[in-house]
Amino acid sequence: MKIAILPGDGIGPEIIEQAVKVLNTLGESFEMESAPVGGAGYAAHGHPLPEATLKLAQEADAVLFGAVGDWKYDTLERSLRPEQAILGLRKNLGLFANLRPAILYPELAGASTLKPEVVSGLDILIIRELTGDIYFGQPRGVREAPDGPFKGQREGFDTMRYAEGEIRRIAHVAFQAAQKRDKRLTSVDKANVLETFQFWKDIVTDVHKEYPDVALDHMYVDNAAMQLVRAPKKFDVMVTGNMFGDILSDAAAMLTGSIGMLPSASLDANNKGLYEPSHGSAPDIAGKGVANPLATILSAAMMLRYSLGKAEQADRIENAVKKVLAQGLRTPDIYEAGTTKVGTAEMGEAVVKAL
Amino acid sequence: MKIAILPGDGIGPEIIEQAVKVLNTLGESFEMESAPVGGAGYAAHGHPLPEATLKLAQEADAVLFGAVGDWKYDTLERSLRPEQAILGLRKNLGLFANLRPAILYPELAGASTLKPEVVSGLDILIIRELTGDIYFGQPRGVREAPDGPFKGQREGFDTMRYAEGEIRRIAHVAFQAAQKRDKRLTSVDKANVLETFQFWKDIVTDVHKEYPDVALDHMYVDNAAMQLVRAPKKFDVMVTGNMFGDILSDAAAMLTGSIGMLPSASLDANNKGLYEPSHGSAPDIAGKGVANPLATILSAAMMLRYSLGKAEQADRIENAVKKVLAQGLRTPDIYEAGTTKVGTAEMGEAVVKAL
Numbered sequence: 001m002k003i004a005i006l007p008g009d010g011i012g013p014e015i016i017e018q019a020v021k022v023l024n025t026l027g028e029s030f031e032m033e034s035a036p037v038g039g040a041g042y043a044a045h046g047h048p049l050p051e052a053t054l055k056l057a058q059e060a061d062a063v064l065f066g067a068v069g070d071w072k073y074d075t076l077e078r079s080l081r082p083e084q085a086i087l088g089l090r091k092n093l094g095l096f097a098n099l100r101p102a103i104l105y106p107e108l109a110g111a112s113t114l115k116p117e118v119v120s121g122l123d124i125l126i127i128r129e130l131t132g133d134i135y136f137g138q139p140r141g142v143r144e145a146p147d148g149p150f151k152g153q154r155e156g157f158d159t160m161r162y163a164e165g166e167i168r169r170i171a172h173v174a175f176q177a178a179q180k181r182d183k184r185l186t187s188v189d190k191a192n193v194l195e196t197f198q199f200w201k202d203i204v205t206d207v208h209k210e211y212p213d214v215a216l217d218h219m220y221v222d223n224a225a226m227q228l229v230r231a232p233k234k235f236d237v238m239v240t241g242n243m244f245g246d247i248l249s250d251a252a253a254m255l256t257g258s259i260g261m262l263p264s265a266s267l268d269a270n271n272k273g274l275y276e277p278s279h280g281s282a283p284d285i286a287g288k289g290v291a292n293p294l295a296t297i298l299s300a301a302m303m304l305r306y307s308l309g310k311a312e313q314a315d316r317i318e319n320a321v322k323k324v325l326a327q328g329l330r331t332p333d334i335y336e337a338g339t340t341k342v343g344t345a346e347m348g349e350a351v352v353k354a355l
Numbered sequence: 356m357k358i359a360i361l362p363g364d365g366i367g368p369e370i371i372e373q374a375v376k377v378l379n380t381l382g383e384s385f386e387m388e389s390a391p392v393g394g395a396g397y398a399a400h401g402h403p404l405p406e407a408t409l410k411l412a413q414e415a416d417a418v419l420f421g422a423v424g425d426w427k428y429d430t431l432e433r434s435l436r437p438e439q440a441i442l443g444l445r446k447n448l449g450l451f452a453n454l455r456p457a458i459l460y461p462e463l464a465g466a467s468t469l470k471p472e473v474v475s476g477l478d479i480l481i482i483r484e485l486t487g488d489i490y491f492g493q494p495r496g497v498r499e500a501p502d503g504p505f506k507g508q509r510e511g512f513d514t515m516r517y518a519e520g521e522i523r524r525i526a527h528v529a530f531q532a533a534q535k536r537d538k539r540l541t542s543v544d545k546a547n548v549l550e551t552f553q554f555w556k557d558i559v560t561d562v563h564k565e566y567p568d569v570a571l572d573h574m575y576v577d578n579a580a581m582q583l584v585r586a587p588k589k590f591d592v593m594v595t596g597n598m599f600g601d602i603l604s605d606a607a608a609m610l611t612g613s614i615g616m617l618p619s620a621s622l623d624a625n626n627k628g629l630y631e632p633s634h635g636s637a638p639d640i641a642g643k644g645v646a647n648p649l650a651t652i653l654s655a656a657m658m659l660r661y662s663l664g665k666a667e668q669a670d671r672i673e674n675a676v677k678k679v680l681a682q683g684l685r686t687p688d689i690y691e692a693g694t695t696k697v698g699t700a701e702m703g704e705a706v707v708k709a710l
């Protein structure tokens with residue numbers, strides 16, 4: 001089995017290094033090959049997603065991704081900026097299903113800005129559609145406004161679009177994920193305003209007929225943003241479009257106060273996937289050896305479970321992470337008085353030892 | 356001066372009644388005329404925004420609006436549902452600037468789901484563009500997908516659009532609001548993905564040249580949703596488009612835990628405005644006399660300040676509200692042990708007395 005390793009920018013390389021160390025401890029024989037992506041891709045080959053990197057990702061059984069982005073690339077034109085790599089990988093690999101768990105580890109309840117009783121035991125799974133919506137819809141651009149009160153002026157425009165098959169396949173992923181959990185699914189839309197999301201709601205309602213054991217409810221996106229703050233534990237699985245999912249999954253992650261702990265998976269129709277931490281490239285702390293590698297290590301666990309058919313190894317890693325937390329080891333982002341502050345490499349070592 | 360009073364549905368009529376009582380105590384001679392809107396408009400005239408209601412709102416100097424929506428209208432076709440009234444009023448009256456303060460009253464710090472140190476003293480002003488964006492952009496609908504991997508299938512679609520003049524005018528409102536506060540403005544966009552919001556960012560940056568005394572920063576919408584949870588007090592004024600503003604202003608309101616306290620203003624180019632509480636119609640508690648009328652009373656204060664040129668009267672009302680809070684009076688939504696629980700009418704009476 002072949003894993004493409006794409007460390008990227010900022011803290012990407014150092015956290016990926018720890019995850020690779022953990023994978024190497026499992027006693028499996030994975031073929032791993034790494035390639036530059038994001039700003040590193042641009043620096044090496046003049047493009048955030050160099051052809052060879054894309055080819056490697058396409059040929060691999062799974063992709064382990066660090067993070068991309070650095071201030072030094074901010075002045076590049078948009079098509080060359082690091083984040084285009086992630087959009088390009090999603091689209092080219094057909095990674096339409098983004099799974100973003102928001103889990104609060106009991107030991108880290110204090111890290112949240114929310115009151116403990118509101119978030120302790122939080123365990124939500126947000127499923128975000130990742131290759132459609134206004135992220136990719138054509139036409140888009142800047143033009144002369146063709147009509148309306150500002151006709152003739154310059155205007156920026158984009159197209160939100162969701163086709164029936166696109167909604168059906170993400171709905172199936174969501175209902176099946178709910179079946180494996182508490183069997184409750186909230187579909188988030190804006191059907192009161194958007195044609196796209198009235199259509200979304202209708203199709204999700206139709207797919208629901210195949211999953212009578214799952215309780216489905218529909219919620220407007222503005223209300224969902226409120227309920228995540230008010231009573232997040234009421235949610236089990238949420239499913240939504242690319243744009244709303246971008247916003248809500250980040251808000252949900254931040255509820256835990258420990259985004260350095262949260263993995264993510266982006267899957268295609270055949271369970272091939274790209275796995276990455278939910279946090280960013282944090283260029284401000286890059287190279288200092290203080291970044292939290294656990295989200296990346298947990299992403300590797302998701303990879304073992306969803307793409308490589310090694311659920312037991314995934315469990316082993318997840319248990320090892322719980323163990324190091326129970327031992328009181330903390331990187332600076334999750335440090336609290338009374339615990340032991342460690343760096344990136346020490347944390348990775350501790351997980352290896354716990355295995 | 357003429358005020359159009361549109362009570363609407365659910366708790367709308369009972370909270371509006373208290374605000375009207377307060378306005379009548381000021382010793383000013385306002386002409387007030389009321390008309391049905393939302394579900395009540397549909398029930399009376401077969402349309403959520405009856406012609407006579409729209410005419411009244413157009414002729415008045417300001418509109419005081421309760422809330423719309425009730426489950427009984429959920430099965431109506433979309434164009435007849437209560438919330439169409441609010442979209443119609445915004446568009447027809449040209450109410451492009453929505454001002455949504457998120458303020459946490461010190462006495463109510465306990466109501467928030469966030470830790471007191473994270474939210475105490477919170478005072479953010481969110482300025483949401485209200486007549487453009489994907490809310491109104493044409494074309495939109497359900498069609499056969501004209502291209503892409505799902506070509507030929509049914510798809511829902513909408514158009515996000517912002518013209519230069521539309522962005523300029525809301526940017527001016529935002530910079531001027533920031534000048535009257537802490538002189539910090541955060542423009543929220545998704546310029547890394549959307550053409551509309553790269554254009555938005557460019558225009559806001561250009562308008563900034565006219566306001567060198569205001570510090571401007573740009574933030575992606577997903578990050579803004581996170582920062583609202585992580586460190587909301589870092590914000591002063593935020594400005595964004597209609598869709599992102601819908602989501603972020605509701606999230607920000609919920610941070611306070613006391614959305615029953617939060618007013619809003621929606622202004623046109625000449626300071627004519629529609630004023631309404633930030634909360635909804637709450638049909639579950641309608642008619643029970645337990646709804647919190649303070650958001651509506653504070654909306655009336657905003658109306659006095661922004662549309663009717665009576666800033667002193669606005670101050671009087673706001674001080675009266677602070678006084679009743681200091682007296683320990685609380686409607687059930689903000690009740691805590693050690694305070695005095697009162698109903699809708701008693702709360703209105705208390706404000707009248709405090710005046």
Ligand SMILES: CC(C)[C@H](C(=O)O)[C@@H](O)C(=O)O
Binds near residue numbers: 086
């Ligand atoms: C970097 C950006 C294009 C990306 C997105 O908007 O999808 C990021 O925010 C994410 O959620 O992975």
Ligand SMILES: CC(C)[C@H](C(=O)O)[C@@H](O)C(=O)O
Binds near residue numbers: 438601
């Ligand atoms: C009712 C709905 C159309 C409306 C909106 O989306 O603008 C509401 O959520 C609001 O924020 O006033």
